[in-house]
Amino acid sequence: MKILANDGLDQSGIDALTEKGFEVIVSKVPQEFLADFINAHEIRTLLVRSATTVRKELIDACPSLDIIGRGGVGMDNIDVDYARSKNIHVINTPAASSASVAELVFAHLFSGARFLQDSNRKMPLVGDTQFNQLKKSYGKGIELRGKTIGIVGMGRIGQEVARIALGLGMRVVAADNNIGRASIKVKFYNNQFINVDIETEPLEDVLKHADFLTLHVPAQKGGSMIGVEEINKMKDGAVIVNCSRGGVVDEHALIGALNSGKIAFAGLDVFTNEPTPSKEILNHPKISLSPHTGASTVEAQDRIGLSLAEQICSILQTY
Numbered sequence: 001m002k003i004l005a006n007d008g009l010d011q012s013g014i015d016a017l018t019e020k021g022f023e024v025i026v027s028k029v030p031q032e033f034l035a036d037f038i039n040a041h042e043i044r045t046l047l048v049r050s051a052t053t054v055r056k057e058l059i060d061a062c063p064s065l066d067i068i069g070r071g072g073v074g075m076d077n078i079d080v081d082y083a084r085s086k087n088i089h090v091i092n093t094p095a096a097s098s099a100s101v102a103e104l105v106f107a108h109l110f111s112g113a114r115f116l117q118d119s120n121r122k123m124p125l126v127g128d129t130q131f132n133q134l135k136k137s138y139g140k141g142i143e144l145r146g147k148t149i150g151i152v153g154m155g156r157i158g159q160e161v162a163r164i165a166l167g168l169g170m171r172v173v174a175a176d177n178n179i180g181r182a183s184i185k186v187k188f189y190n191n192q193f194i195n196v197d198i199e200t201e202p203l204e205d206v207l208k209h210a211d212f213l214t215l216h217v218p219a220q221k222g223g224s225m226i227g228v229e230e231i232n233k234m235k236d237g238a239v240i241v242n243c244s245r246g247g248v249v250d251e252h253a254l255i256g257a258l259n260s261g262k263i264a265f266a267g268l269d270v271f272t273n274e275p276t277p278s279k280e281i282l283n284h285p286k287i288s289l290s291p292h293t294g295a296s297t298v299e300a301q302d303r304i305g306l307s308l309a310e311q312i313c314s315i316l317q318t319y
């Protein structure tokens with residue numbers, strides 16, 4: 001049985017599937033030729049990450065498909081309901097990358113807190129005479145310890161962020177669709193752990209109290225979640241990190257707030273216009289950037305590969 005992995009697949013997944021007798025084709029078939037390729041090779045399972053889109057037209061054109069698999073969490077690039085209405089299994093790997101995304105949030109926070117994104121750009125360009133000037137301009141770094149982090153979306157990634165934040169000595173406030181309490185177990189390396197209950201609050205309160213705001217919600221159908229109005233409710237000099245989906249934070253509003261100083265710095269892994277974010281975003285000295293690499297760690301990709309393989313084997317055994 002043939003599987004097409006069109007946006008790559010970790011070796012862990014390839015090995016697990018090959019062992020079970022599947023033929024895994026790892027390729028990058030351009031979107032416009034995908035239907036022909038799937039039909040010509042009698043592909044039964046199509047695996048994608050975020051680059052390949054699987055819309056109604058493709059689904060209709062490929063009647064041999066049994067499974068569409070997303071190596072990752074967000075399925076905004078797949079017409080999930082339509083595929084399921086055609087009895088196609090749609091699977092993803094919800095928990096495999098949570099820790100990696102959460103760690104990237106702190107990479108951005110630490111970067112911005114100590115101006116690393118700007119010093120990495122400028123230090124190679126300055127001569128001896130400007131070295132001390134740069135040192136001065138990066139002289140007002142801040143610590144994360146003791147500050148308040150506001151987490152919007154207290155699901156798998158949001159809870160991982162909370163664990164790290166608590167370990168760093170930060171105060172955590174959180175908003176979520178689900179009002180109530182998230183009980184966070186924080187495990188330390190010496191095998192000690194603590195349980196911390198975090199009550200979710202209305203978004204307004206989180207905006208008001210957060211020194212650092214981090215978003216962990218899916219792509220929002222009604223447009224951006226954090227725009228001018230929400231930013232105005234935040235503390236002066238607060239920080240925004242978006243490792244969820246481009247558009248969850250309104251980029252124009254963010255640029256305006258960075259330029260006015262309302263927002264001290266931002267960290268962005270996702271962009272409205274991927275893979276070509278605006279030059280204004282790319283060159284802004286107050287933005288720490290990463291090219292949608294939240295899940296791009298060896299560990300997360302290994303777990304994603306294995307999780308997809310397990311799910312495919314389990315589904316196809318039922319045929």
Ligand SMILES: NC(=O)C1=CN([C@@H]2O[C@H](COP(=O)(O)OP(=O)(O)OC[C@H]3O[C@@H](n4cnc5c(N)ncnc54)[C@H](OP(=O)(O)O)[C@@H]3O)[C@@H](O)[C@H]2O)C=CC1
Nearest residue numbers: 073074153154155156157176177216217218243244294295
């Ligand atoms: N940068 C990257 O590489 C990656 C990005 N992501 C993005 O991160 C997102 C979150 O992932 P994950 O934590 O695993 O997802 P989860 O589903 O575990 O958590 C999301 C949480 O946000 C809540 N939520 C949704 N919409 C709103 C809203 N408008 N206001 C308040 N809360 C809301 C959900 O509630 P409910 O369940 O009730 O809707 C849920 O509790 C993914 O959807 C994906 O887009 C994920 C992986 C990698």
Ligand SMILES: O=C(O)C(=O)CO
Nearest residue numbers: 049050072073074295
């Ligand atoms: O898993 C996701 O949703 C991602 O954005 C990474 O591919």
